[in-house]
Amino acid sequence: MDERAEMAEELPGSGSLDRRAELSEFLRTRRARLKPEDVGLPDFGRHRRVPGLRREELAQLAGVSVAYYTRLEQGNGRNVSSEVLDAIARALRLTDAEHAHLTHLARPKQRKKKATARTEQVRGTVRQLVDSIEVPAYISGRHADILAWNRMAAAVFGDWSELPVQERNWARLVFLRPEYRELFVPWEQKAYDVVSSLRMSAGCHPDDPRLSALIGELSVKSEEFRRLWATHDVKEKSHGVKQLRHPLVGELTLNFESFPLSDGSEQVLVTYHADPGSPSAEALRLLASWGADATRAGESARP
Template identity: 55%
Template sequence: MDRAQQLSEFLKTRRARLLPEDLGAGSFGGRRQVPGLRREELALLAGVSVDYYTRLEQGRARNVSPDILDAVAGALRLDADERTHLHNLAKPPSARKRPARPQNVGPEMSQALQALTTVPAYIIGRRLDILAWNDLARTLIADFSALPVAERNMARLVFLDDATRDLYPDWETKARDTVSNLRLDAGRHPADPRLATLVGELSLGSADFRRLWADHNVRGKTRGRKRFNHPQLGELALDYVAMRAPDDPDMTMMIYSAPPGSEAVTTLQLLAGLTTPPVPETANAPAESAL
């Protein structure tokens, strides 16, 4: 994926969402033919010249200092994830590295995952690949062990699998979060050919993905609540938390639990009764090493 183009489109979309009145910029007058701030208005707020900001937004600026990026981020009112994404996109090619060696779930992470016997949990890696899972996650979300290794990917499931679409009553929110996570990964690893291939496949296969990818929103995996519509047990709402691996910032364990006193507590117990043994030769195989 072209870094300069990603940077240009990200800055344009962030600028387009801002209104002068929201920034207390009452002096910015005149008729507007496009939404958001003009380049000269954004440059003024960031304390840089219009020419310099124009070159930055066009992806033509070289060796942009962190201070200038922070000033632009502040003017654009970027949150922490967006600010990190901006810095990643603006790095010169010489400072960028290809993705590290294939991800494998270590014994400690695997042991911790399998010790979670009463809640669904899975480990997700670069490109939103599903690297490992426990039985409850397999029963709740998808039978990962039955999928070809190349299809064990959350973005592929969300946008290309009808059963997964039906699983999420708030599918639009799930889809938006998925794309926002993938965008953040693209900023960290712009030279990843498998990521570029994945984005291409999703763009060809899903109009919804194309629409959301064009928004250039970024958001990391943190915590929240997700609703599921299980085909056998019906709807349940679970809280989730993302726990990053200590030795790999691109590997995260997602853990879902039922709020105390909720009906979901009983539903999770029923879900445990639906679990069946995984397919021995593929269950919990490292998703990347087999490709």
């Protein structure tokens, strides 16, 4: 058996993620990143054998027994209360996204497995909305799939209609397609955002076979994905600024906003726009005027 085959056996596959192992590693990595001085505890310097806080210290800060916290960090979150999770989240200085992730891992909601395996569909009216938006816009699903997009999104990011359906996925594009390394500046930030969002989704859906298979595939094919996945960092889609290097119009600085749909689908509408009067706004205007021809030219211009 070759090295990649051996690695595949150790990574998530077509089944489900080990929720207990995920809980254990998440708590351990969050504890390891905190220094005693961060939480007002004395630091004994070279006498400290572990990185970050000790379990005893974290338990003390959270107001729980060491034995109780140890069981939780070993992946046994059975019957843990919301109050205890809140206390541990405060002690670990968790972000809102990390707090939600901890809750999903420790107190998972009961879901029907068949429901998580279904192919995601975008409502017709949502597709019409995306088409009517004049700035780059697309719908992303919980597997990081790109489910629907408008003409401007194709002009900026590439014509996804030319890809097989399974390849219309941000994680596969960012980690497995060289042209996307050139598109995002810096690429590392986009990679981190994709992995952090994907792990957030995995915490909500540990029994989703498609999601587990995607994680397993990328873990085998991309060393960079494995490294980022091992950090256990989580992040929700929100807003910010992206720097792009477009093959036709050059540097773009675009603001992005994420709008979760309110229909329970867990799909997100993502839009990009430039500051009014900026060079990036003019570049988007040029791409819009070129239309479909710009998309085709952009694809041929990419390495």
